[in-house]
Amino acid sequence: MERKVTVFSDCVERGFTPLRSEIMAAYYVAERDATTEAFDRGLITRAELEMKQAALARQLLS
Numbered sequence: 001m002e003r004k005v006t007v008f009s010d011c012v013e014r015g016f017t018p019l020r021s022e023i024m025a026a027y028y029v030a031e032r033d034a035t036t037e038a039f040d041r042g043l044i045t046r047a048e049l050e051m052k053q054a055a056l057a058r059q060l061l062s
Helices: 002-013 018-040 046-061
Strands: none
Touching: 002 018, 002 046, 018 046
16 A cells, blocks of 8 residues: 555646546555465566566556
């Protein structure tokens, strides 16, 4: 939840509307959780997990 709040705040500061910021934060959390679950199930490696999480953070926070 803390990370979702951070993403939301960053989006608002960048000038996005509150609704769009909420959507982007929800997207971030859903993608992060899906990637973590894939790793937990052995579907991706730790390196892939870290790469996907870093790409997701860059996508939303750049």
